[in-house]
Amino acid sequence: xxxxxxxxxxxxxxxxxxxxxxxxxxxxxxxxxxxxxxxxxxxxxxxxxxxxxxxxxxxxxxxxxxxxxxxxxxxxxxxxxxxxxxxxxxxxxxxxxxxxxxxxxxxxxxxxxxxxxxxxxxxxxxxxxxxxxxxxxxxxxxxxxxxxxxxxxxxxxxxxxxxxxxxxxxxxxxxxxxxxxxxxxxxxxxxxxxxxxxxxxxxxxxxxxxxxxxxxxxxxxxxxxxxxxxxxxxxxxxxxxxxxxxxxxxxxxxxxxxxxxxxxxxxxxxxxxxxxxxxxxxxxxxxxxxxxxxxxxxxxxxxxxxxxxxxxxxxxxxxxxxxxxxxxxxxxxxxxxxxxxxxxxxxxxxxxxxxxxxxxxxxxxxxxxxxxxxxxxxxxxx
Amino acid sequence: xxxxxxxxxxxxxxxxxxxxxxxxxxxxxxxxxxxxxxxxxxxxxxxxxxxxxxxxxxxxxxxxxxxxxxxxxxxxxxxxxxxxxxxxxxxxxxxxxxxxxxxxxxxxxxxxxxxxxxxxxxxxxxxxxxxxxxxxxxxxxxxxxxxxxxxxxxxxxxxxxxxxxxxxxxxxxxxxxxxxxxxxxxxxxxxxxxxxxxxxxxxxxxxxxxxxxxxxxxxxxxxxxxxxxxxxxxxxxxxxxxxxxxxxxxxxxxxxxxxxxxxxxxxxxxxx
Numbered sequence: 001x002x003x004x005x006x007x008x009x010x011x012x013x014x015x016x017x018x019x020x021x022x023x024x025x026x027x028x029x030x031x032x033x034x035x036x037x038x039x040x041x042x043x044x045x046x047x048x049x050x051x052x053x054x055x056x057x058x059x060x061x062x063x064x065x066x067x068x069x070x071x072x073x074x075x076x077x078x079x080x081x082x083x084x085x086x087x088x089x090x091x092x093x094x095x096x097x098x099x100x101x102x103x104x105x106x107x108x109x110x111x112x113x114x115x116x117x118x119x120x121x122x123x124x125x126x127x128x129x130x131x132x133x134x135x136x137x138x139x140x141x142x143x144x145x146x147x148x149x150x151x152x153x154x155x156x157x158x159x160x161x162x163x164x165x166x167x168x169x170x171x172x173x174x175x176x177x178x179x180x181x182x183x184x185x186x187x188x189x190x191x192x193x194x195x196x197x198x199x200x201x202x203x204x205x206x207x208x209x210x211x212x213x214x215x216x217x218x219x220x221x222x223x224x225x226x227x228x229x230x231x232x233x234x235x236x237x238x239x240x241x242x243x244x245x246x247x248x249x250x251x252x253x254x255x256x257x258x259x260x261x262x263x264x265x266x267x268x269x270x271x272x273x274x275x276x277x278x279x280x281x282x283x284x285x286x287x288x289x290x291x292x293x294x295x296x297x298x299x300x301x302x303x304x305x306x307x308x309x310x311x312x313x314x315x316x317x318x319x320x321x322x323x324x325x326x327x328x329x330x331x332x333x334x335x336x337x338x339x340x341x342x343x344x345x346x347x348x349x350x351x352x353x354x355x356x357x358x359x360x361x362x363x364x365x366x367x368x369x370x371x372x373x374x375x376x377x378x379x380x381x382x
Numbered sequence: 383x384x385x386x387x388x389x390x391x392x393x394x395x396x397x398x399x400x401x402x403x404x405x406x407x408x409x410x411x412x413x414x415x416x417x418x419x420x421x422x423x424x425x426x427x428x429x430x431x432x433x434x435x436x437x438x439x440x441x442x443x444x445x446x447x448x449x450x451x452x453x454x455x456x457x458x459x460x461x462x463x464x465x466x467x468x469x470x471x472x473x474x475x476x477x478x479x480x481x482x483x484x485x486x487x488x489x490x491x492x493x494x495x496x497x498x499x500x501x502x503x504x505x506x507x508x509x510x511x512x513x514x515x516x517x518x519x520x521x522x523x524x525x526x527x528x529x530x531x532x533x534x535x536x537x538x539x540x541x542x543x544x545x546x547x548x549x550x551x552x553x554x555x556x557x558x559x560x561x562x563x564x565x566x567x568x569x570x571x572x573x574x575x576x577x578x579x580x581x582x583x584x585x586x587x588x589x590x591x592x593x594x595x596x597x598x599x600x601x602x603x604x605x606x607x608x609x610x611x612x613x614x615x616x617x618x619x620x621x622x623x624x625x626x627x628x629x630x631x632x633x634x635x636x637x638x639x640x641x642x643x644x645x646x647x648x649x650x651x652x653x654x
Contacts, residue, residue: 252546252567261445264452266436275442285436292567294546318568327568334434335572347572351579358583362590369594372508 035086042225042300043237044247056232057096064230065128067120067166068102071152071159072186072195073134076217077177078104084220085304097227100128103154114155121169129230130170131223132180135187136163136201139194151193163203172236173198173210176223181212181243182322189326199243211236212243216319221300222248242322244294253290253316256298259283277313287332288315295320396611403614405516407606412475415468416607422465423581429458430578462540469533487523488530494520510599514618521591522603529584532577539574543567 036053040046045053070078082089082105087096099105100120101113108116120128134152136159141150149160167173175181175198186195197212204210213223226245229237237245254260262268263282270276270285282288293316301308310316318328329336335347390396396404432454441448476485487494497513497520504511511519518526542557546567564570596602606612 264455265441265445265448266439266450266454267441267445267448268436268439270438275440279442289568291543292571318566321566321568323566327566335575336568338572338576347575347579351576351582354579355582355586358586362586366590366594369508369598 031086038086038221038300039225039228042221042247042296043229049232053228053232057228064097064171064227065120065124066097066099066102066131067117067128067170068099068131068133069163069166070103070154071132071134071136071163071180072193073177073179073184075104075133077133078102080217080220080302081176081223083303084224087224092224096224096231097129100124117166121166125169127171128169129172129174129227130166131174131176132163132167132198133176134159135179135183135195135197136160136203137186137193137195138201139192149194151195160201160203163198163201167198167204167208170208172230173204173208174223174226175199175210175212175214176218178214178216178218178319178324181214182324184216185325188323209236210243211239211245213248214244214320214322215295216324218320219248219295219297219300219302222296240294244320248296248300249294249320251294251296253293253295253298253310254288256296257282257290257310258298259310272313280313283310283313283315284334286315287330287334289318289321289324289328289331290316292328293318293321293324401616403616404611405614406610407517407603407612408610409475410610412472413607413610415472415475418468419465419472422461422468423585425461426458426465427578427582429454429461433458434575459544462537465533466537469530473530487518487520488526490524490527494523497521498524514614516612516614518603525584525588529581529588532581532584535577536574536581539564539570539577542570543574 032054033050036050036057037047039053040049043049068078081092084092101117103113106113106116136149137151138149138160139151140146140148147153147158149158152159154162178184179186179195180198182197183191183195183200184197186193187197187200198204199210199212211226213219213226215222222245225247226237229235229245229247237247240246240249254263257263259280259282262280263284267279267281268276268285269281269283272286284291288310290310297308297316298310301311315331317331318324321327327336333346337344338347338350340350391403395406433451436451436454439448439450476488500513501511501519501521542564545557564573592602592604592607596604603612
């Protein structure tokens with residue numbers, strides 16, 4: 001199994017490509033196998049695929065050029081990205097992929113940076129991967145000289161123009177984070193800038209495949225696994241109904257939750273800080289959205305497998321779901337509130353009102369029937 | 383039904399004194415299905431409430447020592463299956479059963495809507511309706527249609543919560559598209575929860591109406607849902623608004639029979 005792994009690492013056979021030397025320079029064999037195994041596990045592949053992953057990563061023949069675009073966002077996804085451990089961020093950025101344009105981490109600035117973008121597009125036309133971070137506004141700005149999408153401009157160009165230009169010649173588009181995938185918090189009501197995800201903004205042509213890696217921030221394991229999937233097979237992973245890779249977003253958090261046993265046992269945290277919380281019981285009653293959220297947090301935790309919200313004692317807020325800022329509110333209750341004209345109430349309040357009104361009506365009708373019993377059954381009609 | 387003095391007038395209609403007629407309105411199997419559904423909906427409501435708002439459990443033992451929520455869910459899913467099965471079989475019977483080729487009476491057709499409005503008017507002014515219905519009356523039919531719709535919503539949303547489909551199979555795609563149509567799992571859950579209250583509303587109205595009718599009218603459905611038979615006075619028999627009767631029996635109550643039954647009766651309320 002380890003033949004393809006051992007030969008370049010242990011043997012230092014001469015004549016291998018620079019790419020492979022670079023990627024393996026600072027990585028010992030154990031870490032490398034660890035990385036490959038983890039990628040196989042994340043992608044849902046069997047152990048038989050580990051040598052193939054190793055081979056694909058070693059040879060790096062398809063080392064793709066990556067253009068990373070920032071729009072309306074908090075750079076949280078770049079923060080997550082540069083905290084990758086297997087492989088480390090520098091291996092990832094320099095060797096596994098070729099990040100040719102990334103506004104936050106690139107050395108160049110100003111015209112030089114713009115030139116780098118144009119050069120990368122020119123050299124790899126039709127062959128580069130675009131990673132989009134942040135929502136794209138498409139509303140016309142206020143005032144007489146309204147600009148469409150003018151709420152986010154970089155170097156005199158709107159986000160809409162930049163994204164459309166860059167995406168039209170891309171081989172594939174990866175949207176990392178919930179903002180670029182579904183619009184995020186800035187796209188929620190009343191959405192003053194007309195923000196939306198890459199797909200809603202229409203910047204990605206239908207011919208270019210799009211994979212969404214939502215999350216707030218996204219888990220870097222998932223974006224790296226998507227890239228490894230690409231290196232391995234030359235194609236992007238299959239996606240679910242809202243464009244997320246099935247290997248990472250195919251199952252609900254609740255169904256793999258480490259606290260699930262407490263759910264089945266009926267042991268719930270009643271309020272934060274109580275004995276149940278100390279016992280690490282289920283957070284269902286304090287508004288955990290794990291039962292409604294498709295993500296793989298439960299088995300690939302954040303920050304190099306350190307932790308994730310439910311492990312830390314806070315319920316899931318459903319950050320990988322479309323429009324979660326609206327749909328998953330309130331975060332500390334199980335069900336969303338129901339807005340009726342002039343009223344905002346919980347589902348239970350409305351339901352109890354309905355059933356209570358029916359009961360009262362029935363009682364009133366019964367009393368009315370009893371009071372009019374003498375007139376009743378006067379079948380003559382008149 | 384085989385009493386010494388009881389005479390079979392025709393298939394499913396019996397009399398013993400020529401004043402009261404006992405008419406079969408549904409098969410005993412349909413009666414059993416109704417009560418299976420009733421018990422299932424009751425149990426689904428109770429367990430559903432327990433799942434939505436689990437009771438506090440301060441049992442500081444290891445999680446494996448208790449399985450209360452798991453059991454509640456098991457009961458919920460079991461009764462959901464039972465309810466679904468009973469609805470599917472009843473739906474089948476509505477097209478095929480000897481006494482229940484009655485799908486039309488459950489659909490909100492114009493005649494059923496007009497009939498329901500007439501009934502509501504009579505119920506409010508506390509008069510006995512002029513038309514008598516051997517089978518489900520139009521208001522009841524629309525009620526059944528409402529509960530069937532609510533149960534359909536409950537089934538789809540319940541299955542989406544139970545079996546979230548992410549597989550690229552026909553089954554998975556169906557659920558995926560349903561879920562996309564309804565929103566995320568959170569919306570599905572909200573719809574499931576709200577529809578439960580609609581069902582509760584229906585149950586309150588349905589149960590009250592049945593008791594009320596039973597205490598005030600002779601042709602109550604209370605006996606028919608338990609035994610399958612319903613009592614009519616002779617003049618009511620002559621005044622059947624039995625638009626589905628011919629679907630049930632090879633021959634509807636014949637003109638001769640009705641004339642014979644009502645020849646020495648005063649003019650019925652519906653005859654003028």
